[in-house]
Amino acid sequence: MEAFRPFTSVAAAMPAPDIDTDQIFPARFLKKTRKQGLGQFLFNDLRYDEDGSERAGFVLNQPRYRQARILVAERNFGCGSSREQAVYTLFDFGIRSVIAPSFGDIFFNNCFKNGLLPIPLAPAVVATLLALIRNMPGIEFRIDLEGQNVSAPDGPRYRFEIDPLRKQSLLQGMDEIDFTLGYSGSIDRFEREQEAGMDWPR
Amino acid sequence: MGHSRPRTLTEKIWDSHKVLERDDGQTLLYIDRHFMGDDLLPDVFDAVRDKGLRFRRPDRTFATQDHYVPTTSRDIGSVDDPERRAMLEAVARNAAAAGITFFGMDDPRQGIVHVVGPEQGLSLPGMTIVCGDSHTATHGALGALALGIGSSEVSHVLATQTLWQVKPKTMRIRVEGRLPHGVSAKDIILSIIGKIGVSGATGHVVEYAGSAVRALSVEARMTLCNMSVEAGARAGLIAPDEATFDYLQGRPYAPKDDAWQNALRSWRDLASDPDAIFDREVTLDATDLAPMVTWGITPADAGPIGGRVPDPAKAANAESQERAAKALAYMGLAPGTPFEAIAVDRVFIGSCTNSRLEDLRAAAAIVDGRQSVVPAIVVPGSGLVKRQAEAEGLDLIFRKAGFEWREPGCSMCIAVNGDYVEPGQRCASTSNRNFVGRQGRGARTHLMSPAMAAAAAVTGRLTDVRKLLGGR
Ligand code: SF4
Numbered sequence: 001m002e003a004f005r006p007f008t009s010v011a012a013a014m015p016a017p018d019i020d021t022d023q024i025f026p027a028r029f030l031k032k033t034r035k036q037g038l039g040q041f042l043f044n045d046l047r048y049d050e051d052g053s054e055r056a057g058f059v060l061n062q063p064r065y066r067q068a069r070i071l072v073a074e075r076n077f078g079c080g081s082s083r084e085q086a087v088y089t090l091f092d093f094g095i096r097s098v099i100a101p102s103f104g105d106i107f108f109n110n111c112f113k114n115g116l117l118p119i120p121l122a123p124a125v126v127a128t129l130l131a132l133i134r135n136m137p138g139i140e141f142r143i144d145l146e147g148q149n150v151s152a153p154d155g156p157r158y159r160f161e162i163d164p165l166r167k168q169s170l171l172q173g174m175d176e177i178d179f180t181l182g183y184s185g186s187i188d189r190f191e192r193e194q195e196a197g198m199d200w201p202r
Numbered sequence: 203m204g205h206s207r208p209r210t211l212t213e214k215i216w217d218s219h220k221v222l223e224r225d226d227g228q229t230l231l232y233i234d235r236h237f238m239g240d241d242l243l244p245d246v247f248d249a250v251r252d253k254g255l256r257f258r259r260p261d262r263t264f265a266t267q268d269h270y271v272p273t274t275s276r277d278i279g280s281v282d283d284p285e286r287r288a289m290l291e292a293v294a295r296n297a298a299a300a301g302i303t304f305f306g307m308d309d310p311r312q313g314i315v316h317v318v319g320p321e322q323g324l325s326l327p328g329m330t331i332v333c334g335d336s337h338t339a340t341h342g343a344l345g346a347l348a349l350g351i352g353s354s355e356v357s358h359v360l361a362t363q364t365l366w367q368v369k370p371k372t373m374r375i376r377v378e379g380r381l382p383h384g385v386s387a388k389d390i391i392l393s394i395i396g397k398i399g400v401s402g403a404t405g406h407v408v409e410y411a412g413s414a415v416r417a418l419s420v421e422a423r424m425t426l427c428n429m430s431v432e433a434g435a436r437a438g439l440i441a442p443d444e445a446t447f448d449y450l451q452g453r454p455y456a457p458k459d460d461a462w463q464n465a466l467r468s469w470r471d472l473a474s475d476p477d478a479i480f481d482r483e484v485t486l487d488a489t490d491l492a493p494m495v496t497w498g499i500t501p502a503d504a505g506p507i508g509g510r511v512p513d514p515a516k517a518a519n520a521e522s523q524e525r526a527a528k529a530l531a532y533m534g535l536a537p538g539t540p541f542e543a544i545a546v547d548r549v550f551i552g553s554c555t556n557s558r559l560e561d562l563r564a565a566a567a568i569v570d571g572r573q574s575v576v577p578a579i580v581v582p583g584s585g586l587v588k589r590q591a592e593a594e595g596l597d598l599i600f601r602k603a604g605f606e607w608r609e610p611g612c613s614m615c616i617a618v619n620g621d622y623v624e625p626g627q628r629c630a631s632t633s634n635r636n637f638v639g640r641q642g643r644g645a646r647t648h649l650m651s652p653a654m655a656a657a658a659a660v661t662g663r664l665t666d667v668r669k670l671l672g673g674r
Contacts, residue, residue, distance in 0.1 A: 016525070017521070017525065018400055018401075018500055018525075020500075020637050022635070022637040022638065022639055022640055023637070023638060023639075026639055026643075027616050027617065027618050027640070028617070028618055028643075030241055030269075030289075030618060031270070031285040031286060031288065031289045031618070032285070033243065033244075033245075034243070034245065045638070045639050045643060050625075050643070074521075075401060076400060076401040076404070076434065079400060079401065079434060080336065080635065080637060081335075081336050082334060082335055082336040082350040082351060082352055083241075083352075084243075084334075084352040084353040084354060085243075087352070102401060102404060104404075104434065105404060105405060105434065105435075105436050106336060106350050106351065106352055109351075109352060109355070110352035110353075110354065110355075113352065113354035113355070114354065163226065163227075163228065163368065164226040164228075165224065165226055165228045165366065176354070176358055176366070177249070177250070177253065177255070177357065177358055177361045177362065178253075180230065180358065180361075180362045180364060180366070181255075181361070181362060183221065183222060183230060184362075186221050186222050186230070187221055187230075187232070187258075187362060187363065187364055190221045190232050191232070191363075194232065198464060198465070198468065
């Protein structure tokens with residue numbers, strides 16, 4: 001996984017709550033492999049008409065947002081299925097951070113394993129950011145994971161909280177399996193004790 | 203080991219699976235059981251292999267085929283979409299190569315992963331269970347902590363048999379009193395989600411309790427736990443009791459003889475202590491509940507069948523108004539329409555929420571002696587459910603009524619196997635998600651119980667099943 005560095009990018013707004021994983025990545029594409037480039041299916045049914053032509057009104061089809069690396073949405077972003085393709089498709093499209101008041105749990109978890117930073121901010125702060133985008137289309141935000149803040153040019157900085165292990169793993173582009181294998185001795189011990197203490201589960 | 207502090211059931215299972223805990227609260231949790239369907243990208247195996255690692259405990263993983271299997275045939279040759287066939291073949295090949303027990307399409311034990319686990323006695327009280335699928339919560343009905351995980355986590359479990367987790371918050375939902383006739387576990391969970399919302403339990407493990415929950419069969423408890431994730435929960439579980447033990451005894455992978463006795467002794471301690479503190483408590487009166495239907499595009503858009511399609515203009519704030527208006531536009535519904543006036547185009551009885559034997563019995567009881575007036579399919583949750591249903595003659599009841607009796611799989615719940623609802627068509631469905639496009643592009647889904655779906659099939663519209671009960 002590539003290390004997560006501070007960046008500045010135009011922010012695209014999707015001002016709706018409960019954007020579920022079926023909207024982010026419709027289930028019928030689940031059999032596509034990542035090599036096929038999953039970014040093309042991001043928000044497929046919102047982004048394209050049935051005949052495959054782009055819907056001009058959809059935010060990511062607008063020229064100034066095609067390169068957006070930041071997405072701002074309302075509460076419960078990524079709710080629904082556990083499909084990690086919802087994260088892959090965002091990442092492969094180029095999105096590196098999603099800002100919302102809250103996230104679907106599994107989606108939130110999946111983000112950190114794939115170099116995508118989900119930033120939960122208070123609803124009022126998200127509303128402010130959405131208003132900024134509405135009033136100044138094309139506005140750029142800066143995201144600094146090390147310093148744990150999001151800022152608009154000349155605007156205030158909004159601090160966000162993040163679990164220390166997740167922060168470390170994103171900053172270092174750490175491989176979680178390798179990290180855990182460092183604890184193999186503890187896992188061996190746990191397994192031995194569990195299996196000695198009960199003759200089930202098998 | 204003395205624990206003076208009262209603990210919830212979730213905490214007890216959590217504590218007994220802690221490999222280690224870091225100062226920042228991240229806990230390495232040991233995973234007892236890992237289930238796998240056919241919807242995982244083959245990448246999850248490569249991520250382990252490419253590092254030259256071994257699969258740590260393939261004996262603790264069990265795989266099946268569910269999402270991509272055809273329901274009209276058991277012949278993989280009948281799958282002409284090469285991508286679909288590749289998915290089906292990948293799980294079979296990878297499971298074999300990794301030494302994972304596999305219930306494939308030609309095995310009577312094949313079925314939806316969340317139906318198969320409990321049915322085989324693989325999901326047991328006090329276990330930690332994971333699966334790369336959000337409806338893993340289903341297994342919580344047996345008193346296990348069952349978490350849906352992403353594919354990176356699947357690779358992590360394959361390589362280490364553990365997961366990094368932060369201790370979840372806990373929420374107890376009590377349902378008290380007697381459930382009225384014609385009202386089922388599906389109606390309870392739709393009522394709960396309608397009440398607390400699609401993010402009402404986000405970050406929490408929900409423990410269901412109360413006399414109405416105790417009175418549910420284990421299969422009905424699975425329906426309840428299954429949709430926990432639709433309220434945003436990490437998991438849902440129910441303390442095991444005599445009903446749980448009766449359900450498990452004699453199942454193929456359940457402990458036997460002395461091991462069964464030992465297991466029972468430890469399982470009887472698996473309940474929240476009387477004064478354990480939950481982060482949140484919610485209580486529902488079962489006697490108030492009615493058969494439920496959804497009218498919108500999230501499972502929280504639900505109401506009792508006697509109600510009407512809500513008027514978006516009357517929603518609490520601009521955001522809810524806009525959301526409700528969007529939902530009605532997608533669903534092709536006018537505000538104020540009585541639910542019972544809504545005609546359906548087809549009916550789907552199946553999915554990990556409602557495809558077990560009791561579900562099929564409940565639907566068959568309504569269908570018996572009547573005719574479906576719309577296309578309707580029944581998709582049993584597993585090969586064993588199908589066999590048992592056939593032994594009871596349920597298949598004949600459905601067939602006589604004009605239903606199609608299919609082979610087990612996820613089918614029209616997620617519409618990736620070739621079974622789907624046509625654009626604009628309205629489907630009465632026993633599945634768990636009515637999201638935009640879930641049952642096919644442009645498909646309009648109304649979620650409900652199996653008995654309610656059966657009632658919709660024989661009347662052609664959403665119908666209060668209690669009117670069709672008679673003495674049934
Ligand atoms: S039946 Fe539906 S919800 Fe259940 S595992 Fe299959 S696709 Fe998922």
